[in-house]
Amino acid sequence: MNIQSPVATEIMPIVLKMQPNIVMTDDQFFDFCQLNGDFRIERNHLGDLLIMPPTGAETDERNFNLTGQLWTWTKQDGTGVGFGSSGGFTLPNGAVRSPDAAWIKKARWEAIPVEQRKKFAPICPEFVVELRSETDSLKILQEKMEEYISNGTELGWLLDRKQRKVFIYRPDQAVKELDNPFTLSGDDLLPGFVLDLSQIW
Secondary structure: OOOOOOOOOOOOOEEEOOOOOOOOOHHHHHHHHHHOOOOEEEEOOOOOEEEEOOOOHHHHHHHHHHHHHHHHHHHHHOOEEEEOOOOOEEOOOOOEEOOOEEEEEHHHHHOOOHHHHOOOEOOOOOEEEEEEOOOOOHHHHHHHHHHHHHOOOOEEEEEEOOOOEEEEEOOOOOOEEEEOOOEEEOOOOOOOOEEEHHHOO
């Protein structure tokens, strides 16, 4: 008797339509997220709320490895600041997004008033990473990556654990797709940063 493992199905975020009847200020949205900390909540450029369940333990362990590698390089390099999956950023188009990992040049980060840094800082990171779990929609993550790029991100990596593929995003360039690479290089933006994917897959 063969017992097959259940196939993970994609989980779509719950979308709560808000506007034009309900408009949350940035402060109100931040407070709403703090009151509902058990969920991952983002806001799109239309003001709709996107509510997602917490990630599974395995995905979070892989994400911890990802941010750990970025943290080590960031401390050694010293030119920027790094962020994990809990940090939210208000993009120029009004969306509030929380990439799984991000990096911002120190001068740009320090130019933001301290009070604004304590909430969803009004800035788009130069570098972002999204890590796809078995239940994440690839299409939704690809749309998020395009949004980051159109709002100022210079380099974006979409790590698709499900297919062991990497999608590399840069402004004004076609998306580059890699099949099961061993490492990724930060190139000119993150000189010397090499992500070991053997600890991510």
